[in-house]
Amino acid sequence: MKHLLLFVGLLVTWISSSAQAQSDTPTPRRWYVPQHAVLQTAGGIGLVAGGAGYTLGSKRRWDVDALVGYVPGKYTGGRAFSIFTLKGTYAPFCLPVQTRWQVQPLTLGLLTNYTPSAMLNRSRDDKYPYKNYYWWSSTVRLGVFLGGRVGRELPVSQDGRARMVSAYYELGTNDLYAVSLLPNTKGLSLGQILTLGLGVKVDF
Amino acid sequence: MLLPFRSYLRLGLTLASAALLISSCELLEFSPNDVRAPDAQRDLTRQNLERLAQQPNPTGGDTLRFAFTADSQRYYDELDPLVSSLNQQRNLALVIVGGDISDFGLGREMRWVNGKLKQLRVPYFTVIGNHDHVGNGRAAYQEIFGPLNYSFTYAGTRFILTDTNGREYGFNGQVPNVPWLQQQLADTVGVRRQVAICHVPPFDGDFDPSLTTSYARALAAAPRLVFNLSGHIDKFGVSQPYNDNVTYISGYSVEQRQYLLLTLWGDKEYKLESIAY
Incomplete structure (x- = not known):
């Protein structure tokens, strides 16, 4: 909980200071x-994960985000997890709907995250007799997802920047779930390895 | 900026409370290392013990028949055939899974395996394997299955299941918990036979070498021990490696598409069959 409060505090400070900067210095x-x-729940990156990022490319189709997630001890069987995530999302289409709304019907993304929790028994620990005793990392995950996003434009800022608030979902999986499914076409189904993430993003 | 910021916060809070409300939804996973599970998929050892307590011995007499399989780790395709074979065995009382239920120590893997094994006609019991200790696996195992060391008695037979994955604790001299094992073996009230079960056998390199002798001695001193069953090495074998009249049986892994069918009667009589599926 302490981590969460600290994190929310930082987010609030940062957002309000950037708001200040905008109105004072155009x-x-x-x-x-x-x-x-950005603020997200689930999707394997925290009960709640928050962060910030950039929209890149000449057509502004790429979002790159860094998030810090939190999973309370209640759900870890011990101490809380902090999860540090880097995420890239590509939106091939953006459909304007009415005047102030826009829809990204499809997004595709990749992410990687690191969970430096003392709870996790490291697969690369010295206690194992040889390298690759366990071939995977227990703290670093790779993920892929597809999703969608609906946004509503906000009044432009004083210095003329377009602003938007949007909600998104991401249906995805991670490397270990994927390698569980691959050799088990009968015993497991795609639906069993999926995770869902829901979030909101504010462009300012 | 004030208004959008407040609505941002409000959205965030709504989102977080919605997440809490629907936290039983399996899709909404906070981390693959989290240990959340619906009630029906938690405390499975206790649930299966309750089922077992309601079940009369199918043989109707002194004889007890059970099956032993191990190392289901990432062999989901093999589990349906395993379950259907086990469900055809007559007079089967229970099934034991000798560890490495999961490959990566993830809760979802353990729940996938349970999704298959809950189709068994009889209760099943697990002992923790080294793979179930990786990552947050130990906590996930405890949440989904239950205690790392436990014992129960059925049809005059005391099953003692011990965490022997010493390497996962960095050979700290505490695992297996030999004093606990001795205590379980000494408690013979209403017990005609004893069966010890573990994942890593004491003659394997992943067993804490400082405890090999004391584990073997504890078993040798047990008055009613029939044998020790283990998984881990994916190789069937029956041996008495310490020349102390204690029989160690290594079972098949799920991948090998065979399991052991064990029939016990009298004090130490048993029949061992390998069943392919």
Whole structure:
């Protein structure tokens, strides 16, 4: 819980300071200032995960986000997890609907995350007699997903930047679930390895 | 900015509370290492013990028949044939899975295996394997199955299931818990026979070498022990490696598409059959 409060606190501070910067100095935003904030639940990256990121490409079809997730001890069988995630999402289409709404009917994404929890028995620990005793990492996961996003435009900021709030979903899986399914076409089904993530994003 | 920010917060809070409300939904996974499971898929050892307590011995007499399989790790295609073969065995009282239920120590893997094994006509019991210890597996195992060391008595036979995955604890000299094992073996009230079950056998390199002798001695001192059953090495074998009249049986892995059918009677009489499926 302590981590969560700290994290929410940082997020609030950061969002309000960037809001301040916008109204006080209507100069172009510095390159490193994030373009959106994101908050997500589930999808294997936390009960709640929050972060920030950039929208890239000439057609603004790529989102790159960094998130910090939190899983309370109640769900880990001991101490809480912090999960650090990097995510890339590609949206091939963007459909304007009415005046202030837009829909990305399909998004495709990749993510990787790291769970540095002391709860996790490391598969690469020295206690194993040889390298690749266990071939996978117990703290680093790779994931893939597809999803969709619905956004509503907000009034433009004072310095003329378009702003938007949107909700998204991501249906995905991770490397270990995928390698469980691959050799087991009869014993497991795709539905059993899926995870769902739901989130909101604010472009500002 | 104030208004959108507040609506952002409100959205976030709504989202978080919605997540809490629907946290029983399996799709909404917080981490593959989380240990959440619906009630029906938790505490399975206790649930199966309750089922067993309601079940009269199918042989109707002193004879007890049970099956032993192990290492189901990532062999989901083999589980349906295993279950249908086991369900055809006459007079079968229970099934034991000798560890490595999961490959990666993930709760969802354990629940996939349970999804298959719950189709068994009889209760099944597991002992933890080394793969079930990886990542957050130990916590997931405890949530989904139950205690790492436990025993129960059925048809005059005391089954003692011990965590022997010493390497997973860095050979800390505590696993297996030999004093606990001795205590279980010494408690012979209403017990005609004893069966010891573990994942890593004491003659394997993943067993804590500082405890091999004391484990073997504890078994040798047990008054009513029929044999020790283990998994891990994926190779069937029957031996008495310590020349102390204690029989160690290594079972088949699920991948090998065979299991052991064990029929016990009298004090230490038993019949061992390998069943292919």
